[in-house]
């Protein structure tokens with residue numbers, strides 16, 4: 001546990017010594033805010049809630065989270081520091097989890113910095129803060145899922161651009177698996193139960209449920225399973241690829 | 245002597261390529277082992293296995309009696325390692341990197357303080373401690389890499405080409421450091437620079453195409469050189485012809501080479517048959533013939549020659565007698 005924490009702390013401080021972190025946060029805040037105001041017509045709706053704010057998160061994450069996750073392993077392999085890191089007395093699994101946690105906390109910080117939206121909505125009316133909190137948690141969980149998938153992809157290549165593109169594509173598939181296009185793609189050649197389980201795997205479906213304010217155990221289990229499995233695969237990939 | 249590293253029948257294959265082929269050796273406390281071989285001979289691969297980064301295809305590696313594949317963490321704790329090219333996190337400062345390493349290695353506050361002081365002093369990096377590593381010169385980066393490998397005072401220090409890519413002064417400094425650092429540790433240094441072996445190592449292992457081709461101390465390796473016990477003579481150019489004739493007629497002299505030739509001065513090298521000692525007879529003959537010389541010395545041998553002899557055959561290259569930099573006129 002201590003090892004995970006030590007690795008995570010180093011990673012997290014690395015975010016803030018590079019401009020990347022600030023660029024990311026500024027872009028995230030600008031896009032999250034911009035989409036809410038202009039496309040979501042948040043103020044014009046005359047409703048004191050953050051629904052139109054959260055509704056865009058999956059789409060933002062679709063490319064912003066791979067941007068955070070792409071460097072996790074690709075950079076380490078490209079620069080050779082992976083050899084330095086993996087010959088320290090820490091297990092690969094601890095490093096995988098530590099890196100993931102650092103990135104997830106970083107995403108959480110970016111998300112938390114949207115708090116002015118929450119203050120605004122509370123000044124304008126009387127929103128259900130429980131629903132808002134649930135939506136924040138749901139958004140963060142989804143970011144975690146995307147991140148774990150991105151980290152996994154990042155471990156497969158030394159090239160960050162490839163990692164980014166592949167991770168975005170993978171996240172897209174996971175996000176959209178509940179949507180009609182993907183569903184009909186599977187429906188054509190797989191049994192109904194499979195189609196349903198694919199839809200169960202959809203980030204969008206699971207996120208939408210949470211963002212309505214209902215945190216169902218099943219949604220939690222869903223996101224944590226995705227994260228757990230992705231990190232497990234991530235560890236295996238790092239192990240398999242380290243000599244290459 | 246305590247054996248710190250014991251390698252038995254180590255083999256590593258990358259698909260069809262056998263990078264390390266049945267290598268066995270052990271290293272004791274206090275030894276500084278030079279691991280030499282041409283590029284691609286399997287030095288780095290061997291080191292990566294010893295440090296637990298890669299797993300062997302077959303064979304065993306024990307560090308302090310513990311098997312590397314079975315006790316990876318314990319072994320990593322005991323080893324200090326500088327990977328080839330000294331990869332480090334460029335965005336960190338040396339001090340934060342050293343602190344990170346101490347934390348991961350679970351050093352106490354006291355040990356951390358002592359270790360960092362020791363490493364910083366040994367490597368003279370006090371003045372760059374708070375500068376991002378990516379902004380440092382190559383020499384300083386390498387020193388930070390070395391510092392990182394010694395903060396925890398490891399029993400076994402493994403350095404993969406620690407002086408590669410440094411300028412001559414930096415190379416010299418790193419070598420001085422290596423000499424100081426050895427002490428109670430066992431040190432393994434890989435290199436393809438032979439002066440380094442002569443300068444710092446108490447023992448040398450030569451590896452070619454993944455196979456061990458020699459294991460000896462640098463002096464006895466040198467004595468395998470064709471030039472071992474050859475006699476070098478520096479004399480005025482006017483005397484050269486007479487001296488060459490004399491040497492060619494002398495028993496025990498196998499070949500005479502002119503190594504340096506200027507308008508006024510000539511240097512000759514008399515190679516002996518079977519590397520036997522010929523200084524005395526050369527000396528007597530010079531006196532008898534009344535040849536005037538400025539300097540006579542005995543050649544201990546050149547590691548380069550030995551290295552070439554040992555590795556060319558294995559690498560399947562042809563020994564080309566004309567490739568020798570010294571002109572032959574026997």
Ligand SMILES: Nc1ncnc2c1ncn2[C@@H]1O[C@H](COP(=O)(O)OP(=O)(O)O)[C@@H](O)[C@H]1O
Nearest residue numbers: 243244258261263282283284285286287288289
């Ligand atoms: N990851 C790898 N995949 C395939 N072959 C490799 C890999 N790493 C090294 N090799 C090959 O193994 C051999 C030994 O390499 P290496 O141990 O790096 O040699 P050295 O350090 O002595 O230069 C070389 O032929 C090299 O091409």
Ligand SMILES: [Mg+2]
Nearest residue numbers: 287288289328
């Ligand atoms: Mg090498």
